[in-house]
Amino acid sequence: MHISKTLTAAVALALGLAAGPVTFAWAETPADTLVVADKIDDIVSLDPAESFEFSGNDLLNNVYDSLIELDPTDLGPLVPGLAESWEVGPDGMTYTFKMRQGAKFHSGNPVTAEDAAWSLQRAVILDKTPAFILTQFGFTPDNVADKIKATDDGTLVIVTDKPYAPTFFFNCLTSIVASIVDRKEALSHEANGDLGYEWLKTNSAGSGAYRLRSYKPSDSYVLEAVPTGWRGAPPLARVFVRHVAEPATQRLLLENGDIDIARKLTPVDIAGIAGNPDIRVVDEQRGRIFYLALNQKVEPLNNPKVIEAVKYLVDYQGMADSFLNGSNVVHQSFLPADFLGAIDDQPYALDVDKAKGLLKEAGIDHIDAKLYVRNDQDRLEIAQSLQNTMAQGGINLELRVGTGAEILGEYRARNQEFIMEAWGPDYPDPNTNADTFARNPDNSDEGNHTGILAWRNAWPATETNDLTNAAVLEQDGDKRAAMYQEIQRIHQRVSPFAPLFQQIEQVAMRANVEGFSAGGSISSAAFYATSKK
Amino acid sequence: MAHQEDITGPGHLERATVVGLGIAEFLATLAITLLGLLAVTFVIGRVMPIDPVLSIIGERATEAQYEAAKAALGLDDPLWTQFAIYVRDAATGDFGKSLLTGQPVIADVARVFPATLELATIATLFGVLLGIPAGVLAATRPGTLADQAVRLVGLVGYSMPVFWLGLMGLLVFYGKLSWVGGPGRLDTSYEFIYELDVTQRTGSILIDSALSGAWDVFANALTHIVLPALVLGAYSMAYISRMTRSFMLEQLGQEYVTTARVKGMPEWRVVWVHVLRNVSVPLVTVVALSYAALLEGSVLTETVFAWPGLGLYITNALFSADMAAVMGGTVVVGAAFVFLNMISDVLYRLLDPRART
Numbered sequence: 001m002h003i004s005k006t007l008t009a010a011v012a013l014a015l016g017l018a019a020g021p022v023t024f025a026w027a028e029t030p031a032d033t034l035v036v037a038d039k040i041d042d043i044v045s046l047d048p049a050e051s052f053e054f055s056g057n058d059l060l061n062n063v064y065d066s067l068i069e070l071d072p073t074d075l076g077p078l079v080p081g082l083a084e085s086w087e088v089g090p091d092g093m094t095y096t097f098k099m100r101q102g103a104k105f106h107s108g109n110p111v112t113a114e115d116a117a118w119s120l121q122r123a124v125i126l127d128k129t130p131a132f133i134l135t136q137f138g139f140t141p142d143n144v145a146d147k148i149k150a151t152d153d154g155t156l157v158i159v160t161d162k163p164y165a166p167t168f169f170f171n172c173l174t175s176i177v178a179s180i181v182d183r184k185e186a187l188s189h190e191a192n193g194d195l196g197y198e199w200l201k202t203n204s205a206g207s208g209a210y211r212l213r214s215y216k217p218s219d220s221y222v223l224e225a226v227p228t229g230w231r232g233a234p235p236l237a238r239v240f241v242r243h244v245a246e247p248a249t250q251r252l253l254l255e256n257g258d259i260d261i262a263r264k265l266t267p268v269d270i271a272g273i274a275g276n277p278d279i280r281v282v283d284e285q286r287g288r289i290f291y292l293a294l295n296q297k298v299e300p301l302n303n304p305k306v307i308e309a310v311k312y313l314v315d316y317q318g319m320a321d322s323f324l325n326g327s328n329v330v331h332q333s334f335l336p337a338d339f340l341g342a343i344d345d346q347p348y349a350l351d352v353d354k355a356k357g358l359l360k361e362a363g364i365d366h367i368d369a370k371l372y373v374r375n376d377q378d379r380l381e382i383a384q385s386l387q388n389t390m391a392q393g394g395i396n397l398e399l400r401v402g403t404g405a406e407i408l409g410e411y412r413a414r415n416q417e418f419i420m421e422a423w424g425p426d427y428p429d430p431n432t433n434a435d436t437f438a439r440n441p442d443n444s445d446e447g448n449h450t451g452i453l454a455w456r457n458a459w460p461a462t463e464t465n466d467l468t469n470a471a472v473l474e475q476d477g478d479k480r481a482a483m484y485q486e487i488q489r490i491h492q493r494v495s496p497f498a499p500l501f502q503q504i505e506q507v508a509m510r511a512n513v514e515g516f517s518a519g520g521s522i523s524s525a526a527f528y529a530t531s532k533k
Numbered sequence: 534m535a536h537q538e539d540i541t542g543p544g545h546l547e548r549a550t551v552v553g554l555g556i557a558e559f560l561a562t563l564a565i566t567l568l569g570l571l572a573v574t575f576v577i578g579r580v581m582p583i584d585p586v587l588s589i590i591g592e593r594a595t596e597a598q599y600e601a602a603k604a605a606l607g608l609d610d611p612l613w614t615q616f617a618i619y620v621r622d623a624a625t626g627d628f629g630k631s632l633l634t635g636q637p638v639i640a641d642v643a644r645v646f647p648a649t650l651e652l653a654t655i656a657t658l659f660g661v662l663l664g665i666p667a668g669v670l671a672a673t674r675p676g677t678l679a680d681q682a683v684r685l686v687g688l689v690g691y692s693m694p695v696f697w698l699g700l701m702g703l704l705v706f707y708g709k710l711s712w713v714g715g716p717g718r719l720d721t722s723y724e725f726i727y728e729l730d731v732t733q734r735t736g737s738i739l740i741d742s743a744l745s746g747a748w749d750v751f752a753n754a755l756t757h758i759v760l761p762a763l764v765l766g767a768y769s770m771a772y773i774s775r776m777t778r779s780f781m782l783e784q785l786g787q788e789y790v791t792t793a794r795v796k797g798m799p800e801w802r803v804v805w806v807h808v809l810r811n812v813s814v815p816l817v818t819v820v821a822l823s824y825a826a827l828l829e830g831s832v833l834t835e836t837v838f839a840w841p842g843l844g845l846y847i848t849n850a851l852f853s854a855d856m857a858a859v860m861g862g863t864v865v866v867g868a869a870f871v872f873l874n875m876i877s878d879v880l881y882r883l884l885d886p887r888a889r890t
Contacts, residue, residue, distance in 0.1 A: 029721050029722075030721060030722050030725075033721065033722075033725075035721045037839075041633070041849050043633075044632070044633060044635070045635060127598065127601075128598070129594050129598060132595070201635040202635055202636070214728065216644065216841070217631075217633065217634030217635070217636060217641070218633070218634065218841070218845070218846065218849055219644075219645075219841040220724075220841075222725075222728075238725075240721055240724070240725075242717065242839065243839070243841070244716060244717075244839040245836050245839070245845070246700075246836050246837050246839070248700055248837075249700075249703070249716045249836075249837055249838070249839055252703050252704065252707060252708050252715065252716070253715055253716060253717075253839075255708060256707065256708060256711075256715055258715050258720065258721065259721075403852050403853075403854070404852075404853075405584055405587045405853065405854045406584075408587050409584045409587055412587070448596045449595075450594070450595065450596055450599070451594055451595050
């Protein structure tokens, strides 16, 4: 008897839930909060000495400051950050920085030259992945205490090992690894002499416009404005970044006004929201370059005629105009647009007959090879297009698809044949890409330069090594730019690399959002200039 | 021989013994199963062609940085030593640190599992409350329109891709009609209220907000969970209604049903009391299994609905070769699975006298 009653009630309840929904009026996002949907599951660490992923750097760019900064509203010229002014000594190796007066960390501690020296020393000593941005100036864990030091509270002196191009050094100081950390705060959380590393992985001790309020890995983070910061109070009190992996879901949230910015929409979604008066799409050129490369250890991929033929067997414009549809533009040189010395030469286009002719000259009838590629949508589509056009010229590619770590593992071991990969610059200076695409200190297996693309593809870079080494020392800015142009033109002609595209980030936002910068090709996202009308 | 009379058979004491035995057996099975689970996940983790070191150090690292990271992970030790250390630590609830989040895996799982648990529970509730009546309806009116309808719904629930169903559901009920909350567990403003004003005891937003009396947060969470729970529940509803239908049809052909009808018992009582009571025995297993399946977390549902649950966590970890997280997450799922199986076993014994000997 009572079972039947329970069941009747249950059915009634179920039907009620299913058939009688109430209509809710959905509020917009809170007026003082910027709500952003992004993919943030790439974050490994929030320690500026370690962070080297896009999302982590986006977060840190708003929480920490460096001595020299890039202005998010006018990317390009260097502007004062925690250093008010700087100068290079006559030897070209001694840099003196005057610290900004009155700047405070979130803890309330004053920002001193001692903090700045400690932070840079710390990054060198911890020697995490991005440390090379600093150590390339001759700092080692042993000498860094002498090379980087505070002479008084307001003065920092740094001595490099060679008279580098000053712009090269300054540009590197704008990167996240050169962020200034609150020494007292970090050391109060030190464990086993780790310089606060474990604690800083998930906490922050900076002086930026925002402080980290909460961080849930692969879920969300909240930044809270610090109104007493040296930049003054940012327009928005809070920034809430949510991990929303599915682009279609991001789009729905944006259309319904539950988020202010969607950062990972596909070209299809972008086309779908065109014409919606509540939404604006801002295109920003980012630094990531897609490229195709041929491992020179593999016959006959090391034949110059084959290398040239391959560059004519890519449907650059066809891909850009079809599935890439606004998310990438054709770009055939290794420096992203907007970098010092960037060129926009596009000597190659799909030309099957020419490619066949070149292969014939080389005495090659057909080639069977593997193309290594990571399993994400864009890359697979590019790989399939490559497979198609290469086959027309007699190069039969078998796709070897894997996760990021899998493909990277093969690549670092030089086991790949053809590879389609992406490269993003590490700091806004041309050397960041020239150093990896156009320089190879030692091509032998023992050289083991696993971080360098030329080495991974077993290309000795004989034609560009000396030029690349010389360019980092060139004191004259114009001459330096001309050198990079020359390096790229040689690289385009002879290297086994075929740069394909430069990334465009299509940031979709509610129409009332203003002043958001994703960081262009040289920096990270900045929320501190963003406002809502 | 009328089944239902047997139910009053064994006495109180015997029942307690049954439960006691069940618990002892449960613990033994749990221990053996978990050890097996640890071994399997460990082996899979080590033979995978993915290098976990690369996920930490990334693109640019030099060989020296690589070696340093490898040593720090303990990957230089012999396999047996690694496994022994792994089992020892796991026994104390220490599954190591996740490479991706930098947090202890157990803390990560404690953070993401409540979201999955909440979703799976509501989904199973939907599955049971809709699936059982639908199955009964179909079985008592075989061949009619109602039967066809239930079978069609069952087929759709089985075969419709969750990804598509979820996105369409969102598009219609959230995007166009605004009947339900959007992706995520709460609206942004309620997210802040939950973070700041609600004591987080369990990690389940529904329970926490109810305990704190924050009914506006509760209501908002409810509007967010309804849709993903229905989408996820569609599958278990399909499964449960199909199984209910076939169990019912089997029972309805039994002699005791005819006897009851001949005695003049009202048809609703025959179906909803006598037959359903016997059907409930195998149904318990069906429900427990479908509940356990949902507890693994549905990657697709969690992706579409931006639901920060266990399925998404394990999948992300897998793609990043974060083996500590994969193994920790898998062990938790395995434990939940074993636990539910045991519960259903115990229930089974309590409900079905034949299973007690």
